[in-house]
Structure formats: C-alpha cells, structure tokens
Amino acid sequence: MAVLDRRLEKAAPVLDSTVERSVPLIDFKKMGHWNMITMKKPAAATAALCLATGLVVTFGGMASAAEEVSYRLDVEPILQSRCVSCHQQDGEGLKASGLDLSSYEGLMKGTKHGPIIVPGDPLVSNLNVLIEGRASASLRMPHNQRPLLRAQQDIIRDWVKQGAKDN
Template identity: 40%
Template sequence: MSYRILLSLLILTVMVPSSVSFAATAPTYAKDVQPILVDRCVSCHGPEKQKGDLRLDSVEAILKGGKNGPVLVAGNPGKSTIYSLTVLPKGDDDIMPAKGDPLTQKQLDTIRDWITDGAKFEGIVNKGPEVAAPTGPVHLGPSHIDELASKLNKPDATVVKALADQGAIIVPISDKKTALDVDLSHLTRPFDDSHAQLLERIAPNIFWLDLHGLAVNDSTISVVGKCKNLLRLHIDKTKVSSTGLAALKDSKSLTYLNLVGTEVDDAGLVHLMKLTKLESLYVMNSKVTSAGINKLQAALPKIKIVSGITGISPSTPSAEVEERKKKKKE
C-alpha cells in the first residue's frame, strides 16, 4: 500500500466520527438524550425501581422495553411511548415523568428529533473503542461521582472493548469518563475467570456493576472486592453465597446491594456490618431471616432492607414490598 493511500485512510479514520456520524442538527443519544433520561427517568426506571417493568439506564434495556412491549420505534416518535407519554398534558394520569414537572419543550424536542432521526445509539461505549470516550460531555451521575472520578485515570480502552465485544454494556457516568456503569448481565457466553480478569484491570473505574443472573460464584466474586469505588452492585440470582460476601467487607463506598434470589443467609450479612454507606439492601428470596436482618439493621441504622418478610423491621418499606407482591401476581 502506498504512503498516500495509507495517509488518506488515516485521515478518514480520524475524520469519520465528527463528519459522518451525526446529521447537522440531530441530537445524539450520549450527549443529548441520555442526560435527560438519567436526570428525569432513571430514578423510577433504573437500578433501584423498575416501574412498568421498564429500565431506561442502558441501551439494551431501552430496546427491550417495558411490560407493554417496546417503548421506542425508530423514526416514529408518535409510536414511541418513551416520547408520546412525555407530551401528554400536565396532570394526565399517564404522563411521564410520573412525578414532578413535565419535561421542558427543549427536552421534548430533543427526544422527538432523536427518534425521528432513527434513534441511533452512537457514542455508546459498546460500539467499539473510539466510543469508549464519547465526544460530548456526559453529565450523568450525581456530582459526587464526578468528584471521585476526577482523580482516576481513564479505563483501559482495550479492556472496555474486550468486554463490550462479549455483550457488556459500559457507559461512562462522569464528566471525564473515568467512572463507569458496567452491565454484564447480557454476556454472550457464561461468566468465567476471563471476565473477572478483565474487570480487575478496570476495577478502580467501576462505580456501578450489574452481574445479575450470571454464573458468578464465591471465587469469582473476589474481583468485586477490588473495585474500591463501587457504589452499586447487582449480584441477584447469582451463585454467590454467604462465603463469597466476605469479598465485600471492605467495599466501603457501596450504597446499593442486590442479593435477591441468592443462597446468602444471615452469616453473609455479617460481612456487611461495616459498610456504613450502605443505604439499600434487597434480600427477597434469599436464605436471610428476620434475625439476621434485625442485627444488620442495628449495626447500620439508616439502611433500608427490603426482604419481603412482613412485619419484622420497623423500617421495612412496606409500600415497596406491596408493590413487589402486586408485580408477582401480574
């Protein structure tokens, strides 16, 4: 290949992202749409609540839709409930967000134009290495995440790509793209040591980690102990038991932990007693009993434990338990 061809190839590669990917004015997902969802929707459609069985915090989840099916029809805002529910008149029973002010006209236009333009998800990490650093600002998580993340180095792009190639959804949640939301729950092959090793290489950058439903066990869970900045962890429906939870005993930043459907019992909760930042713990369908819950509640007074066991702890949020029950019946 001649030097000239090589050179023009090089120039093309460098230019493609800025010149081709976005139509002149069409909003982009990473820069324009995602911040709106994070700011106004994810509190009810994210890791903590899944109203209408819908999550809007990852590409995969958005494409999956809610209890009534798809919420996004590319090219057709009118048929996309992710948009059509937001333009309902203020006060309408079905308007989204279900609480607070409606979206602003500018936000509505942004979502509409993005859908009209084909609802593209460019700028998202799992589309290849160059998107590992999206071009626009990514104002996602709360500002304390930005603060923590500002001291970190960027995650190794080859690791991010290797994980993304296997179905991981990795989205930056801080200004400088050093803090990551890592969702491995849709891996294309079973979770094993190789995944754990990749995670270890970006451990400081992992702020949110979703491993639910994976073959993570008491041995591979040890990688989570190396994620010193971890704020949220989903290990529901994994093979992790009380023994494995020892790996979390120094996860001092952890605020949210989901252990639903695991074999974890009261002995496992003992490993959590020093996690003073822990705010929410989900233990439905585990082996945990009211005795273990009460002990943890005493050690961590402000923690909210959702157990599905009724009438045990004064701070059991019964509304949420009721909601879960309702969901099960549906």
C-alpha cells in the first residue's frame, strides 16, 4: 500500500479543457508500466501468454503418456472393477471366450482363439479393440454394460504401448 501511496503522490492533477478533474491521473510511463500508446509490451505479453497456453494445451496430455503405467496399481483395479465379474472362474465371459482376467497370467494367456495383448502395440491388441469400441457391437466390452471411461481406456492403452509389463 505504501508503494501505491508514493506513486499517487507523484502523479499530478490534470485539468481537462472542459471539465476539472479532482482525481489525479497516473502517468504510467513514470511508474514503469507498459507504454499505453504503442502497446508494445502488452502485445509481447499477449503473444507469450498465447504461446504458453498453446504449449500447455498441446503438450499437457503428454505427461501422462510419459509416466510408467503399472499393471498392479493402474490396470488391475480397472479389470477387477469392470471385467472380472464375467472373466473369472465360472464367469460367462470365461466360458464364452476362455479369457480369464483375474490375473496377469490369465490376461497374457489370452482367449481360446489366441493372445488378446500384443505388447507395445495397442492398435492391434484385441483388448484395446474390444474396450475402445472398435469391434462390432456384439463383441464390445464390457458386454451389455456402459463402456470404460476414456481415462480407463487410456491407462490400458498406455500400459500396452509400454510393453504390458507385470509391474
């Protein structure tokens, strides 16, 4: 507050040709603020702000992809909450497909038709195809339930992309 008081004391009252002003106008040049006529500094600041905002929007999501995804901490809880009720011993999903999602070993074994995970390649991994809605409607998982949240799909995709490790 003291800084503002000193600056206001330095500002002299200005008389307009038609109206007398009782409030002093502040000379921003003397105060070290931006040049209010040319607006050079605000333009540079605006450009910097736009650039910074663009970088955050563009590269903000890359932080999550760069983080290592853990099977035990990240993927397994999703499978337990959304998939294991059917894909476990005596479950309908296990009977129909042979896919047991109650363990890492069962997941990596795959179905009676073959592997469901291609480590490093989520585009061709059948698990990703099924949970991301890229399969026919009759095959999409979880079957007859709401789809996994996009964030859950992203976690599984990143885990597969990172090699589908048992970590």
